[in-house]
Every structure is written in C-alpha cells, then in structure tokens.
Amino acid sequence: MIPFDVAYYRPSTIEEAVQLFSSLEAKGKRPLYYGGGTEFITLARLGRAFADAVIDLKSLPECRILSVTAHELTFGAAVSLTAIEEANSFPLLTKAAREVADRTARNQITLGGNICGRIFYHEAVLPFLLADSRVVIAGKEGINERSIHEVFQQYMHLSPSQFLVQVKVDAAYSNLPHAHTKRRQQGNTGYPLVTVAALKKDGKLRVAFSGVCPFPFRSLEIEERLNRTLPLGARIASVIEALPSPVLDDIEGSAKYRLFVLKHALLDVITALEGES
Amino acid sequence: MMKCEIILHINGERRSAVIRQADTLLMVIRYLGLTGAKPGCLNGDCGACTVLVNDTPIKSCMMLAIETVGQEITTIEGLRDTAIQRAFVEQFAFQCGYCTPGFVMNAYALTTQKPDADEETIRKWLESNICRCTSYHEIEQAVRSVLAQKKR
Numbered sequence: 437m438i439p440f441d442v443a444y445y446r447p448s449t450i451e452e453a454v455q456l457f458s459s460l461e462a463k464g465k466r467p468l469y470y471g472g473g474t475e476f477i478t479l480a481r482l483g484r485a486f487a488d489a490v491i492d493l494k495s496l497p498e499c500r501i502l503s504v505t506a507h508e509l510t511f512g513a514a515v516s517l518t519a520i521e522e523a524n525s526f527p528l529l530t531k532a533a534r535e536v537a538d539r540t541a542r543n544q545i546t547l548g549g550n551i552c553g554r555i556f557y558h559e560a561v562l563p564f565l566l567a568d569s570r571v572v573i574a575g576k577e578g579i580n581e582r583s584i585h586e587v588f589q590q591y592m593h594l595s596p597s598q599f600l601v602q603v604k605v606d607a608a609y610s611n612l613p614h615a616h617t618k619r620r621q622q623g624n625t626g627y628p629l630v631t632v633a634a635l636k637k638d639g640k641l642r643v644a645f646s647g648v649c650p651f652p653f654r655s656l657e658i659e660e661r662l663n664r665t666l667p668l669g670a671r672i673a674s675v676i677e678a679l680p681s682p683v684l685d686d687i688e689g690s691a692k693y694r695l696f697v698l699k700h701a702l703l704d705v706i707t708a709l710e711g712e713s
Numbered sequence: 714m715m716k717c718e719i720i721l722h723i724n725g726e727r728r729s730a731v732i733r734q735a736d737t738l739l740m741v742i743r744y745l746g747l748t749g750a751k752p753g754c755l756n757g758d759c760g761a762c763t764v765l766v767n768d769t770p771i772k773s774c775m776m777l778a779i780e781t782v783g784q785e786i787t788t789i790e791g792l793r794d795t796a797i798q799r800a801f802v803e804q805f806a807f808q809c810g811y812c813t814p815g816f817v818m819n820a821y822a823l824t825t826q827k828p829d830a831d832e833e834t835i836r837k838w839l840e841s842n843i844c845r846c847t848s849y850h851e852i853e854q855a856v857r858s859v860l861a862q863k864k865r
C-alpha cells in the first residue's frame with residue numbers, strides 16, 4: 437500500500453502536462469511525471485519515493501509513437517518495453533529491452549521510465565548512447581531536441597518540470613553489426629551484474645555498459661583502447677584501467693567478481709564482432 | 714484521505730468502488746471480493762498478483778486502480794473451464810496453489826495470443842512468475858499441452 441495520498445492526472449497534450457506540473461507546483465504540491473508506474477509504486481510503498489500528484493504520460497500521442505521512416509526511428513517515451521521488443525525496429529534495442537525485468541513487468545515498464553527512473557541500471561539507454569541518438573524533451577521552455585550525450589551523463593539531467601517525449605535514432609544504425617550480453621548473479625530475470633552492448637560502425641567498435649559502475653556509460657577513451665591494434669587480452673586489460681569510476685561492490689556482486697565477469701563479457705562481445713565487416 | 718468513486722470493468726461486469734487514488738489495482742480487486750489475485754512480494758517480482766488489462770498480463774501490485782478506468786480487466790474469477798485451467802489440473806501443475814492464479818492468467822494470455830510460441834517465448838513469458846513449491850516443470854507441461862492441442 438502506498439502510505440500517502442496521491443492525486444492522479446492523465447493529460448492528453450504535452451502543453452496540458454507541462455501546465456499541470458506548473459500549476460500543481462504553484463499550489464505547493466510535489467508532482468511527478470508517471471510512465472508505467474512500476475518504479476514509483478514499488479519505491480513509494482517502501483517510503484523511498486514521494487509525490488502528492490502523478491501526471492500520467494501514457495495518453496500523450498507524441499509519447500506513444502513507435503515509428504520507422506527511411507531516415508529515422510522514433511521511440512515514444514510512454515511505449516512499453518514489450519511493444520519495443522515486438523516492433524523490433526532497432527535489433528540492438530530489442531535485445532537490451534527484452535532482458536530488463538521480466539515479460540509481464542515489461543508490459544508496463546515504459547522506455548521513459550527505464551531511462552529516466554531512479555533505479556540506476558537504465559539498460560535500455562545503452563543502444564541509444566551507441567547510436568548517438570537525439571532526445572526530445574518537453575518542459576516550461578517548450579519542446580527541444582538535443583543530443584543524448586548532452587542530457588544523459590550517468591543519468592538523465594532533466595529539471596523536475598521536464599519530461600522525455602521521444603528518442604530518435606538514424607535509421608542506418610538499425611542494420612549495423614551488434615552484440616549484447618547481460619550477466620546476472622543468478623536466474624534469467626533481474627538486475628545485471630554486467631551488461632555490455634556493442635555496435636560496429638565504420639569498422640570501429642562502440643561499447644556501452646550497465647552494472648559495472650553505479651551508472652550506465654559509454655566512454656570514448658574506452659572505445660579508443662578497444663580499437664587499438666593489440667592482442668585482445670591486452671586491449672581488455674587496458675579497458676579495465678580506463679573505467680570511469682570504481683567498480684560496483686554490492687549485494688549483487690563484489691567488485692572483484694564483477695571485474696571477472698566483465699572481462700568475459702567483453703571477450704564474448706568483441707569476439708562476436710571482430711569478424712564482422 | 715482523498716477518496717473517490719470509480720467504475721471498473723471486471724470480468725465483463727461494471728463494478729463500483731470507493732478508493733484512494735493511490736490504491737493499487739490488486740488492493741481494489743481484492744476489496745471487491747475477487748481474491749484470486751494474490752499479494753506476494755508486492756514488488757513486481759513474483760507474479761502472484763497477475764491479471765489481464767485489455768488482455769495484457771499485468772502485475773496488479775504495480776498498477777494504480779484508477780489507471781484502469783475504461784479498460785477491460787480479467788481476473789482468474791473471469792476464466793471458466795478454459796483449456797489452460799484444465800491442463801493445470803491434468804498436469805498437476807500446482808502444490809499449495811498460491812502462485813496458481815497468477816501463472817494461469819499469464820499462461821492463458823500466452824496460449825491464446827501466441828499459439829505458435831516456441832520454447833524461448835514460453836520460457837520468457839513464464840519467467841515472470843515464481844512458484845515457491847517449484848512446480849515449474851509441470852506448469853511448462855501444462856502450457857505445452859495446450860499449445861499442442863491448438864496445433865492439432
């Protein structure tokens with residue numbers, strides 16, 4: 437049971453959603469945008485999240501889009517991970533999305549909730565980081581499109597009144613050679629010990645990680661090391677030296693164990709892609 | 714406390730309930746006497762609370778009841794003598810039975826919506842539910858037997 441009252445709103449336009457946020461704030465309320473509700477409800481029950489109003493984004497047409505044109509793929513923030521998996525328009529994203537939580541939970545978890553939520557794995561963001569995607573953001577300042585690299589640095593840097601509307605990817609990325617692996621402590625559902633997603637573009641490997649550090653990341657320095665002409669073992673050792681923060685050390689896995697798993701995950705992903713042209 | 718009256722469409726009937734807007738769907742359907750959906754972890758992990766919303770399996774502990782106004786909700790009480798229910802009995806796919814309504818709802822959606830489901834699809838769907846009595850093998854057999862009947 438959520439131990440406090442929450443007012444539920446379901447606007448039907450972006451403008452209405454932003455306006456609602458401002459007017460609730462002006463009345464001294466603490467509103468929160470709401471996607472699938474899975475994270476909010478589970479954290480609120482534990483007293484780890486609070487809002488006295490939620491603004492459901494699932495009726496906003498722009499947030500429900502899942503479209504493919506010759507040039508561009510568009511993913512609405514309120515689309516469920518299951519819908520993304522079934523559409524399969526960006527195969528690397530399909531692979532990343534279908535390993536989050538479990539199938540029934542993915543019927544509810546939205547893309548925006550996975551990328552913008554507080555649970556820090558954000559596994560669905562990895563393919564978008566690799567594909568130099570663009571994010572459409574709505575807020576008091578209007579609607580803006582920006583590079584994902586400007587906005588997602590360890591987590592989505594949004595002001596409370598802003599929300600993610602869409603993520604856009606150049607269609608060319610959907611056909612590139614790619615690899616994805618998720619290693620868990622046990623079982624086939626749940627959080628990663630290590631997730632590695634990789635794309636090969638213009639003969640160069642791009643890699644992004646979740647579970648290794650307390651935030652997902654793509655690092656150009658790591659990619660430069662990975663693409664050197666050195667034996668594979670030496671490249672992987674060099675990548676480990678360039679991790680952007682100490683390796684996660686928690687109940688899911690010690691830092692030492694995660695490093696061990698990371699080396700194997702990298703080995704598999706690189707081996708799968710090195711032969712590709 | 715902020716209370717409001719809502720009308721839910723459950724198992725083909727209109728049901729009225731006075732709720733807090735923060736109430737989960739699981740709490741509200743159980744309050745309405747539909748106690749087939751079970752509270753387990755209340756955390757999205759076990760699937761004991763699974764119901765269908767517009768035919769899609771949903772963990773009702775992670776959805777607000779108010780979100781489902783205007784949508785079709787199906788609980789285990791809404792399934793009568795379906796192939797998957799018979800298969801659960803024939804294959805002895807339960808022991809204590811606590812997880813059974815959640816598994817049946819998920820398996821019902823799987824077998825009706827994905828009649829050509831391959832092993833990978835069956836595995837992916839069934840991973841959403843946990844059985845503490847470990848009847849997994851029998852549950853999978855029940856699902857496979859219904860899919861096999863459909864293919865005949």
Ligand SMILES: Cc1cc2nc3c(=O)[nH]c(=O)nc-3n(C[C@H](O)[C@H](O)[C@@H](O)COP(=O)(O)OP(=O)(O)OC[C@H]3O[C@@H](n4cnc5c(N)ncnc54)[C@H](O)[C@@H]3O)c2cc1C
Pocket residue numbers: 468469470471472473474475476477478493513514535536537538541544545546547548549550552553554555556557558559560594598599600601625626627628756757758
């Ligand atoms: C059972 C379970 C297992 C999980 N397993 C994994 C896993 O394996 N890997 C992984 O990466 N994650 C995992 N997660 C985390 C999960 O992907 C997110 O927390 C997801 O649950 C949130 O999606 P939602 O749509 O339900 O978000 P909500 O609960 O609706 O929202 C979560 C937060 O995100 C914000 N938000 C939602 N949509 C937007 C938007 N469009 N713009 C801005 N802010 C927004 C909300 O304000 C809120 O703060 C798991 C979560 C659960 C419940």
Ligand code: FES
Pocket residue numbers: 751752753754755756757758759760761762763772773774775
């Ligand atoms: S009670 Fe809902 S998933 Fe466990």
Ligand code: FES
Pocket residue numbers: 806807808809810811812813843844845846847848
């Ligand atoms: S039959 Fe007891 S939990 Fe599944």
